[in-house]
Amino acid sequence: MASTTSLAIFRTSWRPVLTGLILITLLEAAKRVHWLPVFIPAPSEVVWEIWKTPRLVTANLAPTAWKAAAGYGIAATVAIAAASIAVSLRALYGPIYNISVMINSVPIIATAPLLALWLGTGTQVQIAIAALASQFPMLVGTMQGLQAADQRQRELMHVLSASRSQTLRYLLIPSALPYLFAGLKIAAPSAVLGAITAEWAGADQGVGAMMLYALFSYDTPKVWLSVVLTCVLAGAGFGIWAAIERLAVYWRHDVELAD
Amino acid sequence: MSRDIQVEKVSMVFYGRGEPVIALEKVDMHVPAGQFASIIGPSGCGKSTLLRLVADIARPQAGTITLGGDTPRAARHAHSLGFVFQAPTLLPWRSVRQNIELPLDVVGRGSAKRSARSSAELIDLVGLSGFADALPHQLSGGMQQRVAIARALILTPDILLLDEPFGALDEITRQRMNLELLRIWSESGTSALLVTHSIAEAVFMSDRIYVMSARPGRITSIVDVPLERPRRLDMMRSSAFFDCVNRVRDGLFGHQPSEAVAGEPVEAY
Amino acid sequence: MISQTPRLPLKRLMQIALGVAIFIALWQLTVVGFRIPKYLVPLPLDVARSVRQNWAVIAGQAGFTLLAAGLGLAASSLFAVAVALSFSMSRNLAQASLPVVMVFRSTPVAAVAPIMMLIFGRGIGTSMAVVTIVSFFPMLVNMMRGLESADRNAAELLHVYGASRWQLLRFVRIPFALPYLFTGLRIAGSSAILGAMLSEWITGSKGLGNLILDAGEMREIELLWAAVLTSVAIALAVFWTTSAGEKRALRWTHR
Numbered sequence: 062m063a064s065t066t067s068l069a070i071f072r073t074s075w076r077p078v079l080t081g082l083i084l085i086t087l088l089e090a091a092k093r094v095h096w097l098p099v100f101i102p103a104p105s106e107v108v109w110e111i112w113k114t115p116r117l118v119t120a121n122l123a124p125t126a127w128k129a130a131a132g133y134g135i136a137a138t139v140a141i142a143a144a145s146i147a148v149s150l151r152a153l154y155g156p157i158y159n160i161s162v163m164i165n166s167v168p169i170i171a172t173a174p175l176l177a178l179w180l181g182t183g184t185q186v187q188i189a190i191a192a193l194a195s196q197f198p199m200l201v202g203t204m205q206g207l208q209a210a211d212q213r214q215r216e217l218m219h220v221l222s223a224s225r226s227q228t229l230r231y232l233l234i235p236s237a238l239p240y241l242f243a244g245l246k247i248a249a250p251s252a253v254l255g256a257i258t259a260e261w262a263g264a265d266q267g268v269g270a271m272m273l274y275a276l277f278s279y280d281t282p283k284v285w286l287s288v289v290l291t292c293v294l295a296g297a298g299f300g301i302w303a304a305i306e307r308l309a310v311y312w313r314h315d316v317e318l319a320d
Numbered sequence: 321m322s323r324d325i326q327v328e329k330v331s332m333v334f335y336g337r338g339e340p341v342i343a344l345e346k347v348d349m350h351v352p353a354g355q356f357a358s359i360i361g362p363s364g365c366g367k368s369t370l371l372r373l374v375a376d377i378a379r380p381q382a383g384t385i386t387l388g389g390d391t392p393r394a395a396r397h398a399h400s401l402g403f404v405f406q407a408p409t410l411l412p413w414r415s416v417r418q419n420i421e422l423p424l425d426v427v428g429r430g431s432a433k434r435s436a437r438s439s440a441e442l443i444d445l446v447g448l449s450g451f452a453d454a455l456p457h458q459l460s461g462g463m464q465q466r467v468a469i470a471r472a473l474i475l476t477p478d479i480l481l482l483d484e485p486f487g488a489l490d491e492i493t494r495q496r497m498n499l500e501l502l503r504i505w506s507e508s509g510t511s512a513l514l515v516t517h518s519i520a521e522a523v524f525m526s527d528r529i530y531v532m533s534a535r536p537g538r539i540t541s542i543v544d545v546p547l548e549r550p551r552r553l554d555m556m557r558s559s560a561f562f563d564c565v566n567r568v569r570d571g572l573f574g575h576q577p578s579e580a581v582a583g584e585p586v587e588a589y
Numbered sequence: 590m591i592s593q594t595p596r597l598p599l600k601r602l603m604q605i606a607l608g609v610a611i612f613i614a615l616w617q618l619t620v621v622g623f624r625i626p627k628y629l630v631p632l633p634l635d636v637a638r639s640v641r642q643n644w645a646v647i648a649g650q651a652g653f654t655l656l657a658a659g660l661g662l663a664a665s666s667l668f669a670v671a672v673a674l675s676f677s678m679s680r681n682l683a684q685a686s687l688p689v690v691m692v693f694r695s696t697p698v699a700a701v702a703p704i705m706m707l708i709f710g711r712g713i714g715t716s717m718a719v720v721t722i723v724s725f726f727p728m729l730v731n732m733m734r735g736l737e738s739a740d741r742n743a744a745e746l747l748h749v750y751g752a753s754r755w756q757l758l759r760f761v762r763i764p765f766a767l768p769y770l771f772t773g774l775r776i777a778g779s780s781a782i783l784g785a786m787l788s789e790w791i792t793g794s795k796g797l798g799n800l801i802l803d804a805g806e807m808r809e810i811e812l813l814w815a816a817v818l819t820s821v822a823i824a825l826a827v828f829w830t831t832s833a834g835e836k837r838a839l840r841w842t843h844r
Binding site (some may be wrong): 232 | 409422425
């Protein structure tokens with residue numbers, strides 16, 4: 062079974078990977094003959110940055126990844142708990158959903174400085190922002206998921222004389238999984254981007270901080286490196302959950318979350 | 321083991337917007353233990369409602385239902401009922417075998433209360449050998465419905481309830497499934513109550529047919545089917561079969577074929 | 590003659606005023622009731638005072654942000670219209686450009702802004718460019734939908750009269766597409782304001798975004814809140830204007 066999965070991964074990704082490699086080679090060549098403008102470095106320059114000071118990558122990638130993960134974890138716990146409550150206590154459904162929508166619509170522009178006042182400037186602010194930025198899809202996904210079992214399936218459990226916990230275990234939780242994972246998957250890049258953007262408002266470590274520093278020093282390769290790291294982190298978050306989703310939700314591949 | 325089904329003066333009213341709908345009005349039904357009975361009628365006549373009352377999915381406003389002397393709720397809690405829905409209603413994350421074993425999981429495998437058949441036995445019985453590990457989305461509609469039937473049988477129920485189980489299938493598959501179901505039923509010895517809107521199916525399968533009319537839901541006639549068992553497809557050419565079909569049709573449409581039909585069309589023979 | 594006076598009904602205005610009043614009242618009650626310290630959440634009156642005192646600064650900075658967002662939106666609308674038109678002329682072009690368009694779909698500001706700053710430097714140009722890129726995809730999608738939405742019969746009518754492609758565009762497709770332009774502006778509007786403000790953070794150029802950051806650093810809490818509320822008010826104003834434009838345009842096309 063593992064070999065067919067790796068084969069499947071190879072099959073779906075070889076084209077974009079090949080295109081990417083070709084693009085990189087062309088860029089490199091163009092730079093060598095001075096066809097590229099100043100603000101686009103050769104890929105080799107970016108790689109050289111990493112090679113020269115590998116600590117650059119690790120010292121910045123790790124803190125941002127950690128902040129994003131911590132914020133994500135907090136948001137996931139709160140969102141899943143809140144969604145479960147919202148679905149079981151109808152009266153709280155509207156308020157919980159609306160609060161989540163409101164949090165989602167307050168931009169980082171407003172929350173970062175305000176949170177900095179309350180929590181000081183430290184990793185806590187960035188973790189908090191990452192949490193606020195990623196909570197919405199997880200809440201919506203869980204809410205949708207817990208209501209996903211259709212009427213007939215519930216009647217089936219009733220006819221079988223299943224207890225409440227049995228219905229939860231055998232029906233409600235498995236039918237919620239596709240939506241839950243869709244939400245978790247979508248929220249991951251948001252946590253990463255939230256953390257990085259929050260770092261713009263004041264942080265001494267992290268990809269966002271590295272980005273600011275590189276911009277101030279007009280260090281083009283470092284700027285591009287930070288952009289690449291941003292995309293890699295966001296993509297990795299998404300990819301990890303997508304992989305887990307494929308394993309956990311083995312019976313369907315088509316879930317779209319309602320907005 | 322089987323139970324009889326006694327329905328006495330059962331009424332059911334649905335309150336929605338506007339007028340209340342009288343789904344069932346003083347319905348009487350007596351199915352002896354071990355018999356195969358059908359309920360037939362136009363759409364909206366309350367036949368599915370009646371079946372769900374027997375299954376304790378809903379409760380009647382008036383009247384009583386006893387299954388082998390117990391209330392439907394007691395029978396349900398004793399796991400004496402097997403229910404097959406219109407749509408297969410399989411759990412998509414469970415394999416065929418796991419779907420069939422779902423009632424076992426609910427009851428508790430260690431429980432010696434019911435002498436359950438093995439899922440392997442049932443998989444063979446419904447003709448799905450080799451598909452034990454398949455997921456529902458890999459099966460056709462007919463195959464999924466067979467899994468549903470096997471699931472309904474695994475706890476050797478005393479009453480098997482079927483709500484238009486073959487409605488979504490084409491005619492050919494449906495006739496085949498009818499034969500299969502009769503075979504499975506005769507081997508299990510339960511009572512069976514089938515809701516259908518196909519006259520041919522009702523006559524072919526049943527010992528007794530309850531014909532219903534709509535708004536309000538009432539039983540207008542009862543047709544006993546004297547055909548011998550086991551039923552064979554060639555019986556559908558016999559005059560006895562034709563006679564039963566006519567009696568059912570009369571019950572549905574009234575004696576004057578030129579009269580405008582009250583209620584909605586029923587699939588004719 | 591039926592006069593088409595735009596009705597901004599009194600009732601609606603009163604509802605909005607009531608909502609604002611309730612909001613302010615709740616704000617005051619929460620701060621006082623929960624004894625929230627003034628350095629965290631100032632009282633509405635204090636914020637109002639700050640607005641009055643710093644009105645010139647706030648308005649000035651807001652002006653920069655609006656300029657960047659407005660120009661960026663205008664630019665992305667132009668690009669979107671041009672691209673949508675050429676897509677509607679040539680199916681092949683549309684298909685071939687699909688991957689490039691997809692790149693624009695999920696470009697986060699965090700990745701776009703630094704690159705734009707490398708190209709355009711520290712000024713308002715970067716903010717404009719960021720807004721243009723981030724708004725491009727929603728504008729394009731809506732313009733494409735708009736061009737496709739032209740009533741079949743109207744198009745056929747003109748065809749029967751022997752109208753040229755350009756006349757068809759001018760008399761049928763563009764009028765039908767107009768509401769969708771406003772839809773796109775509505776959708777892209779608030780994220781344009783946001784994108785402009787975030788760009789200001791990273792470039793340090795003038796605008797509400799930096800006003801917020803500076804006020805935070807200088808611990809001028811009331812000013813901070815005043816600036817934040819101003820940005821929220823602007824975003825709402827953009828939303829309402831574009832929605833109104835959308836409704837007006839819809840009325841003209843009798844849908």
